[in-house]
Amino acid sequence: MGLLQEILDYNQEFVATKQYEAFLTSKYPSKRAAIVACMDARLIELLLQAMNMKNGDANLVKVVGGDVSQAYEGVIRSLIISIYEFHVEEIFIVGHHHCGAQHLTPEQVFNEIEAEGININRNNQQLIDYFTGFGDLEESVRKNVALVKSHPLIPERIKVHGLLIDPETGKLDLVQTANQVERKEKELLMV
Numbered sequence: 622m623g624l625l626q627e628i629l630d631y632n633q634e635f636v637a638t639k640q641y642e643a644f645l646t647s648k649y650p651s652k653r654a655a656i657v658a659c660m661d662a663r664l665i666e667l668l669l670q671a672m673n674m675k676n677g678d679a680n681l682v683k684v685v686g687g688d689v690s691q692a693y694e695g696v697i698r699s700l701i702i703s704i705y706e707f708h709v710e711e712i713f714i715v716g717h718h719h720c721g722a723q724h725l726t727p728e729q730v731f732n733e734i735e736a737e738g739i740n741i742n743r744n745n746q747q748l749i750d751y752f753t754g755f756g757d758l759e760e761s762v763r764k765n766v767a768l769v770k771s772h773p774l775i776p777e778r779i780k781v782h783g784l785l786i787d788p789e790t791g792k793l794d795l796v797q798t799a800n801q802v803e804r805k806e807k808e809l810l811m812v
């Protein structure tokens with residue numbers, strides 16, 4: 622039995638026994654929060670429980686590396702719609718330790734793609750960017766916070782925080798609070 626059939630069979634039972642009732646909630650996030658985090662499979666329930674979030678509390682945007690820069694349109698659009706349509710007031714950018722996307726190299730991925738018999742242009746800048754790791758963890762979180770914060774359609778009142786999570790223990794390290802972001806911007810303006 623393939624995974625799809627397994628899922629469909631389970632789902633029939635899930636709905637028939639009304640297990641969904643435990644998850645019923647409003648589409649408006651009750652904590653008025655949006656979270657951007659890595660797609661990492663370790664960060665599904667762990668991420669939410671470590672942040673004391675449950676169904677209905679926040680809009681969750683999952684993207685490789687929690688990297689806003691590489692999925693700019695999609696992530697920013699999700700956040701903007703979260704703000705204007707779902708009344709989100711606070712955004713949490715959550716990177717994580719031991720992220721597979723951190724040290725990614727284009728050569729490594731190109732080799733794997735070519736091994737599938739797919740021809741690619743190794744000089745294509747978009748492909749190179751796709752598969753280049755983000756390097757320093759904290760710096761990446763700060764960069765992603767700045768990208769969100771500086772978007773012209775995101776109002777000044779929206780708080781944007783940067784965090785790192787341990788994918789084993791769920792421990793959160795604060796990288797940057799919204800207040801620190803604003804202070805930094807003011808400093809830059811004064812230069």
Ligand SMILES: [Zn+2]
Pocket residue numbers: 659660661685686687717719720721722
């Ligand atoms: Zn990751």
